[in-house]
Amino acid sequence: MAEPLWTVDELIAATGGRLHGAVSRPLNAVTIDSRSVAAGDIFVAIRGERHDGHDFVAAALASGAGLGVVSRVTPEMLAAGPVLEVADDPLRGLENMGRAARRRCQGQIVAVTGSVGKTSTKEMLRTALQASGATHASAASFNNHWGVPLTLARMPRETAFGVFEIGMNHAGEITPLVGMVQPHVAIVTTIAASHLGNFPSLDAIADAKAEIFTGLGAGGHAVISRDTPYFDRLAAAARGCGVSGIVSFGKHPESDVRMEQVALHETCCCITARVMGETLIYKLGLPGEHMALNSLAVLAAVRLTGADLARAALALAQAKPAKGRGVREHLAIAGGELLLIDESYNANPASVAAALALLGAARPGKGGRRIAVLGDMLELGDRSGELHAGLLAPLAEARVDLLFAAGPHMERLWERVAPDQRGAYAARSEELPEALLASLRPGDVVMVKGSLGSRMGPLAEAIRSAHPPIVKDA
Secondary structure, three states: OOOOOEOHHHHHHHHOOEEEOOOOOOEOEEEOOHHHOOOOEEEEOOEOOOOEHHHHHHHHHHOOOOEEEEOOOOHHHHHHOOEEEOOOOHHHHHHHHHHHHHHHOOOEEEEEEOOOOHHHHHHHHHHHHHOOOOEEEOOOOOOOOOHHHHHHHOOOOOOOEEEEEOOOOOOOOHHHHHHHHOOOEEEEOOOOOOOHHHOOOHHHHHHHHHHHHHHOOOOOEEEEEOOOOOHHHHHHHHHHOOOOEEEEEEOOOOOOEEEEEEEEOOOOEEEEEEEOOEEEEEEEOOOOHHHHHHHHHHHHHHHHHOOOHHHHHHHHHHOOOOOOOOEEEEEEEOOEEEEEEEEOOOOOHHHHHHHHHHHHHOOOOOOOOEEEEEEOOOOOHHHHHHHHHOOHHHHHHOOOOEEEEEOOOOHHHHOOOOHHHEEEEEOOHHHOHHHHHHHOOOOOEEEEEOOHHHOOHHHHHHHHHHOOEOOOOO
């Protein structure tokens, strides 16, 4: 019989907590969301911006949770089930669980950061490394102060490969997270104008991303894009952290993992790459040159962790886009179908340009058009107007026929497009669905993109609600 994810003794040792009641179920999962509790889950009552998890402990235990982790105990909790009382904030308890899980793991650990492409690269790593052994990776974009320790605390003891996404909005945020993860390989995908409003310059963003190298131990490797103008700065930061193993990737002729050829197709890429002296030809089940380039970082990590490179390259053909990051859906519309490209999860100038390139590569059906639905890119500071207006060039390169725009910043782009390219503009995304849905016709390809705060996801959902998916034959 397989060991549980956590034993009570391990939890007490990790957190220094005091157990109230008796645990009667195997503890095989960890959650901070009482709405998704399953039998035997450990429910950690962290305090969020709007809710305190302590208010939901009794309900979580009543729903089958095997244990609650709390910093204050109430009679209601004790009546519902066992709780582990920790001295400090339960978030600290979760962090200590994460550190303990990392200490017991004997596998190879990879951490990923960057201004663009973190989640997609993390998912490609999951796919590639699974071909060689049991792989544990962050769910969704669990890359912040609670997402990273939660992912660590969920890591099974038999993990052969662990993959962790690490994000930041401000300087100093990556250092404590990567200190918990302690990766063997740290990847920086690229540096771009993301969260620029929180930094004085792109140099400062590069320095904040370079904090990921502080967690590398002796013999660790830094994997850095050779195509970014910040390569030398990032490499110097890695060396400053005592890292001698620096591996570069990209189109640059001096890259250790170099793209020699790429054929970009509507739904995939075919790539010839030189991987640290070995030539590989492989198919990537994701479209876009930006995805192809990040797959090089994946192969570098595969090689550095000792996984099987050939199996990983074959597995990448099965890679699929993460939710809100390029998922393609064929939807029914009177008289035919349309294609929705959902890029609604988040946005910055580099990622919007990449999404527009995907739209440009898509082929509309007869009578169809390329339609871009763009919401504000947030946290860009004083350069926001300039960076939104600057999307005019990638919009033209993608041969976009119609633009729907939402938000006061995106108005700067809306003002610059030709009158015949204007679909509709709204100050808020919630005001756009009626005009957008009325405009759609058979053959259209629609791409939706914007920062989380601009709420473009509901627009993609509105399109799906109005036009049901078409199930294609395998």
